Amino acid sequence: MLKLVRPVLAGVAYLAAFGAAAHGPTPQKVVETVEIAAPIDRVWQAVADFGGIAVWNPALKASEGNGNQPGAKRVLTFANGEKLEEDLDTYDPATHEYDYRMSRANTAALPASSYSVVFRLIPKDQGTQVEWKSRLYRGDTGNEPPPNLTDEAAVEAMRHFFQAGLNNLKARLEKAN
Structure with missing residues (x-):
């Protein structure tokens, strides 16, 4: 009996090791925040238009959308001319979140194959904390992605996009004080 068990266990161990090496992508997470010395209603006014993100995010050349109701769509045009389409799932002015x-x-615009995002404002002392977080998958979901479509490339691109928008939003709103 022992002679039969050893080969079976060895085969199971081999398959488990092979499966672990070939599991594909795992979800990545990006969370960026900034504190803005402005009241939450003023910050919300600046970011409430789902289609108007290009007004305050310099990583974009343009953006256009068709409203702020769930199901609305927007198209982002990046500085390199590439476009990316997004769908609005929830929109709640009472909680300052969408x-x-x-x-x-479009991996030429952003090296991710899919993502979901939460954008929310939180009252903080005399100002507002803006939190932008995403769960995303790399641009190439195969086991050996090229360097420009890896987990790291997707995370870095999303982080840069979020930081550019948050830094500019802070500068614009605090300058107006």
Whole structure:
């Protein structure tokens, strides 16, 4: 009996090791925040238009959308001319939050195959904390992605996009004080 068990266990161990090496991508997370010395209603006024993100995010050349109700769509045009489409899932002015997701991947615009995002404002002391977080998957979901479509590339691109927008939003709103 022992002679039969050893080969079976060895085979199971081999398959487990092979499966672990070939599991594909895992979800990545990006969370960026900034504190803005402005009241939450003023910050919300600046970011409330789902389609108007290009007004305050310099990583974009343009943006256009068709409203702020769940199901609305927007198209982002990046500085390199590439476009990315997103769908609005929830929109709540009372809690100063909206959630959206990529509707069609374009890895030339952003090296991710899919993502979902939560954008929210939180009252903080005399100002507002803006939190932008995403769960995303790399641009190439195969086991050996090229360097420009790895987990790291996707995280870095999303982080840069979030930081550019948050830093500019802070500068614009605090300058107006």
